[in-house]
Amino acid sequence: RNVENTDGKLLTEVYPGCDTINKMWEKMVKKYGDANCLGTREVIKVHQEKQDNGRVFEKLELGEYLWESYVEVNDRSKAIASGLLDIGHKRGENLVIFADTRAEWMITALACFRSGIP
DSSP: OOTTOOSSSOOOOSSTTOOSHHHHHHHHHHHHTTSEEEEEEEEEEEEEEEOTTSOEEEEEEEEEEEEEEHHHHHHHHHHHHHHHHHTTOOTTOOOOOOOOSSHHHHHHHHHHHHHTOO
């Protein structure tokens, strides 16, 4: 429950008219535009440390964050959404995103929200 909601009803929209993830995303793009949205770090080096039990543990040496703005992320998600529809994917048709946790995963998910693809 939203603690600011005092009328006892469940809140269904944080912002009026934003009743889907895509509508909420579009509002945030308009609100934050060129602000930092999604940051990634380049893997500079992978250090492998052998543990006492024989397993190898990898430690990553990472660079500085490289940021994309809300507008940049939005433009990329629009391009992916267009591409998905262009190759014949249909609204309401399931899509599986099989990938490591990466910026591209999130941008593809936004493209699916935009296109009505679960």
